[in-house]
Amino acid sequence: MPATEYLRYVALGDSQTEGLGDGDDTTGLRGFADRLAEHLAAHSPGLQYANLAVRGRLAGQVREGxxxxxxxxxxxxxxxxxxxxxxxxxxxxxxxxxxxxxAMFAALTAQGAHVVTVTFPDPANITPLARRLSPRCAALNERIREAAARHGVTVADTGSPSITADPRLWSADRLHASPLGHELIAAALADALRLPGSSDAWTRPLPPPATPFPTGWRAGAAEVRWAASFLGPWLGRRLRGRSSGDGRTAKRPALLPVAPMPEAA
Known part of the structure; x- marks a missing residue:
């Protein structure tokens, strides 16, 4: 389907789709879905966009809610x-x-929507403490590809390129993409959808950082600080049966017009 025919874009998901890591709750969240909508609007001026995502949601809760x-x-x-x-x-x-x-792929495609989804990067490439999650991530990505193939769903394979290990693509909590990371995800989705102006440039490594990433004991100290600042509080919420999304609703529940992507984005 040509990009000019996309007139109603709806995003479903959790905190990444909501946009955590790209802005804040005071100034507003942008995120990859907003960025993709802006890209679409540049070629489809009549585009309307809704974002139903809520942070902390499990896949079953996304489906149900x-x-x-x-x-x-x-x-x-x-x-x-x-x-x-x-x-x-x-x-x-x-x-x-x-x-x-x-189930979401099937329902949306049966109604005539073109569905796009993503695979997930190996958590061990983001933090060594998550190494035990690598087999889980690989298993989920395999099943996502298989389910997508059964329903004609487009897959942006953001879980494969080694670029996703670059710390600059992640916010301080290492769970959510940084603004640059959200930009990359949006570029990957645009490329997978073959939108005008898209390319595979998102798969290429970033230029070397101005300041080298920490290594050795400095890297170990950074891991300890991360665990104390983010992992500990996250585990505490899980033990109390709480979620970061408790009491929250979608930021953009209705279809609304979208301004085209800013030139500097």
């Missing part, structure tokens, strides 16, 4: 990105998570 609302908006393009919150839970089941994603 967002799918019906998305179908009611009758999108011709939908992005579905969920599963990382499941990946972090002790009872993770790749088949169950993929089943929720496939």
């Amino acid at each position: 967002q799918l019906d609302a998305a179908l009611a908006l009758r999108p011709d393009l939908a992005s579905v990105a969920a599963g990382v919150n499941d990946l972090l839970r002790p009872g993770f089941d790749a088949d169950q998570v993929a089943g929720h994603l496939e």
